[in-house]
Amino acid sequence: MRLILLATVLMVGTTGCGGASQQQLPTKVTGSVYDMMTHYLEPAADGIWGSAGFVITEDGEVDLQPTTDEGWFLVEHAAVVVAEGGNLLMLDGYAADQADWTEYAKGLTAAALKARAAAEQQDADALFAAGGEIYSVCRACHNRYMNQPGG
Numbered sequence: 124m125r126l127i128l129l130a131t132v133l134m135v136g137t138t139g140c141g142g143a144s145q146q147q148l149p150t151k152v153t154g155s156v157y158d159m160m161t162h163y164l165e166p167a168a169d170g171i172w173g174s175a176g177f178v179i180t181e182d183g184e185v186d187l188q189p190t191t192d193e194g195w196f197l198v199e200h201a202a203v204v205v206a207e208g209g210n211l212l213m214l215d216g217y218a219a220d221q222a223d224w225t226e227y228a229k230g231l232t233a234a235a236l237k238a239r240a241a242a243e244q245q246d247a248d249a250l251f252a253a254g255g256e257i258y259s260v261c262r263a264c265h266n267r268y269m270n271q272p273g274g
Contacts, residue, residue, distance in 0.1 A: 152216030159217060164208045168257055170201030171238050175251040188247040198250065199242035205257060206235035219268055227264035234260055 152159070174194070177186045189195045209232030211217065218224050234256035241249035 150214055152211075152214055156212075156217055156219075159208070159211065163211075164205060167201040167204035167208065168261065171198060171205065171235075171250070171254050171257060174198045174201075175247065175254040186247075188250070189245075195242050195245050199239055202235050202239035202242055202253075206232045206239060209233075209235065223267055224264070227260055227267070230260040231257065231264075 154162070174187055174189055174197075177184050179185075189198060209228045209230075212228040212231070213225055218228075234253055237256060238250055238253035241247075241253050
């Protein structure tokens, strides 16, 4: 009797879980693509770019890489934001189309995940390379869409 009850509970439980995964979750963007870029993606990307490479000043070369665990964590955080931003850009309401836009968004996520891994490993060279990949994806997408009517 207990075995039958247990089997019934398991069947009902797994059936309920399976049905829930088939449902589309309702999503609605909360602003324009411009809002997404300026308030979400750009500040996070700047956090990555501002922590990679070096700058030359009157006083000499200044290394931009973080020097503390907290600094590296901030870069990791920024990379997670950019990676998820790529996913968000594929939502209806942000996505300009399902072709090039989707590929750029996926490329942004992939490059940002490299930046996250670099930050986790505190690898300044890998972070610099990943930051370059993020820049390249951003530039390519901007070249494709910002010069379009309504872009």
